[in-house]
Structures are given as C-alpha cells and as structure tokens.
Amino acid sequence: MKVKEIVEILKAEILCEGNLEEEVKTACGSDMMSDVLAFVKDQSVLLTGLMNPQVVRTAEMMDMHCIIFVRGKKTDNSVVDLARQKDITVLATPYRMFTACGLLFSNGLRGGCDIS
Amino acid sequence: MSMLHLTYQVPGDDFTRAGEASSDVKHKLKKLGYDPDAIRRVAIAMYEGEINMVIHAGGGEAIVDIDPDRVEIRLEDQGPGIADVEQAMQAGWSTAPDNVRTLGFGAGMGLPNMKKYTDEMTVDSQVGVGTTVFMKVFPGKKE
Numbered sequence: 664m665k666v667k668e669i670v671e672i673l674k675a676e677i678l679c680e681g682n683l684e685e686e687v688k689t690a691c692g693s694d695m696m697s698d699v700l701a702f703v704k705d706q707s708v709l710l711t712g713l714m715n716p717q718v719v720r721t722a723e724m725m726d727m728h729c730i731i732f733v734r735g736k737k738t739d740n741s742v743v744d745l746a747r748q749k750d751i752t753v754l755a756t757p758y759r760m761f762t763a764c765g766l767l768f769s770n771g772l773r774g775g776c777d778i779s
Numbered sequence: 780m781s782m783l784h785l786t787y788q789v790p791g792d793d794f795t796r797a798g799e800a801s802s803d804v805k806h807k808l809k810k811l812g813y814d815p816d817a818i819r820r821v822a823i824a825m826y827e828g829e830i831n832m833v834i835h836a837g838g839g840e841a842i843v844d845i846d847p848d849r850v851e852i853r854l855e856d857q858g859p860g861i862a863d864v865e866q867a868m869q870a871g872w873s874t875a876p877d878n879v880r881t882l883g884f885g886a887g888m889g890l891p892n893m894k895k896y897t898d899e900m901t902v903d904s905q906v907g908v909g910t911t912v913f914m915k916v917f918p919g920k921k922e
Contacts, residue, residue, distance in 0.1 A: 694883060695880075695883055695884075695886045695888075696883035696884055697827070697883070697884055697885075697886045697887075697888035697889060697892060698886060698888065700823050700826070700827060700888070700892050701888050701891075701892050701895070711883075713882075713883045715794075715795065715882055715883070716795045716798075717794070717795075717797065717798065717830075717882060717883055717884070718883065720797070720798035720801075720802065720826065721826075721883075723798075723802060723805070723822075724798070724801065724802075724805065724819070724822040724823050724826045725819070725823070726819060741795060
C-alpha cells in the first residue's frame with residue numbers, strides 16, 4: 664500500500680510529510696527500539712507509542728520511511744525536525760497500538776519477519 | 780592507513796544526541812556507494828554501541844576506518860567497565876536503569892544486536908577503567 668493510504672486507514676494526522684506516494688509492504692510495532700533494531704528485514708513502517716528523537720534515529724538506521732505515533736500522541740518539535748532532515752514521514756493516529764496494527768494488517772501490510 | 784578515517788566524540792550527557800555519529804557514518808558510506816546491506820549492519824551496530832556509551836559510560840570516543848573490503852569500528856569509553864562480559868552478551872541481560880527503558884532502550888539487546896550484525900566483534904573491558912568494543916563488517920557477508 665502507499666503511505667497516503669495509511670493516512671486514510673488510520674485517520675492519521677500528518678506531522679511531517681515525506682513521500683506519501685511511496686509503496687510500503689511491511690511494518691513493525693514496538694515501544695522498545697532495541698527490539699526494532701533486532702529484526703531487520705526491509706520493514707518500512709514503524710508504529711510506536713514511544714516519543715523521542717531516538718525513534719527517528721532508529722527508523723533512520725533501519726531505512727524506514729514512515730513513523731506512526733499511536734494513541735493520538737502529539738510529538739514535540741525535536742522529533743519532527745529530525746524526521747524532516749531525514750525525509751521520514753511522521754503520522755499520528757488516534758487508534759491504539761493493537762488496533763492500528765490490526766487495521767494495517769487487514770489491509771495487506773505484513774510483518775516481514777515470518778517465524779521459521 | 781585506511782581509505783577514510785573518522786573519529787567522533789560521543790557526548791555522555793545528552794541522550795537526544797546519541798546516534799549522531801552513526802548517522803554521519805551511514806551518510807558517508809552511502810556517498811561512497813557502499814554495499815547497502817553492509818551500511819545497514821554498520822549503522823545498527825554502531826548506533827547500539829553509541830547508545831550503550833551514553834547509557835552506561837558517560838560517553839566516549841568512536842573511531843571508524845572505512846576500506847573497500849571492510850569497515851572497522853572502535854568504541855572506547857572510560858566508564859565503569861563490564862564485570863562479566865559473557866553475561867552481558869546474553870540477550871535480555873541488562874543493568875540499565877529504569878528511566879532508560881522508558882526511552883526505548885535497556886532491554887538487554889544492545890551487545891547481542893551488535894554481535895549479530897557484525898562479522899567480528901571483541902569486547903575488552905576492565906571494571907573501573909573502561910570498555911573498548913571493536914567490530915568489523917565485511918561487505919557481502921552475513922544475511
């Protein structure tokens with residue numbers, strides 16, 4: 664799906680606009696950044712309830728292009744400013760983590776780390 | 780002498796700035812047209828190391844040497860040292876304070892992640908003196 668479809672599905676507010684036409688296939692939802700860093704498999708979307716510049720750094724290291732803050736959290740400028748420098752889209756959705764992940768999954772987004 | 784020799788001071792008092800050195804290395808490797816998989820492995824391993832230095836050691840120094848066939852990363856700190864390196868290497872083992880966990884780290888995955896993404900890694904640590912982590916990444920290897 665395209666990033667702009669995520670905006671619609673999650674009724675999200677765009678806090679920082681990167682490339683909304685970008686095609687994304689996989690996502691990862693976590694508040695622990697080390698867990699995100701532990702399973703690198705071309706995931707392009709990060710859903711999190713954590714809100715600090717390290718979320719953007721983590722996304723940057725992982726080549727993720729879209730961050731979604733769940734539970735309607737509003738972030739401060741330091742997060743958005745860093746995301747803008749790195750050309751990363753930042754969204755805020757009113758849905759909680761479980762629901763936000765479920766909505767994206769049922770619309771075709773996958774986890775990208777199948778268990779073997 | 781390596782093709783590109785970089786040194787960074789990692790400030791110990793500012794969590795928000797942790798990762799700047801890794802970000803710069805990633806940027807430089809991209810500019811060099813380095814293997815994308817190797818870039819990501821270097822970026823993640825060095826980033827975890829930077830976070831460790833900020834959380835545990837009050838900052839430190841990162842020295843990076845880039846050559847066509849390898850990237851070497853040396854992270855040196857004068858922190859408290861690691862009493863039992865083998866234990867610290869176990870996934871889930873952590874001595875990080877609770878406030879670090881609220882920042883999204885301290886899950887005991889730092890050193891295991893660094894080992895996982897690099898081709899070679901050594902940890903040299905002395906309690907009360909400091910820790911040096913030396914990592915090598917060869918493009919085209921792993922994953």
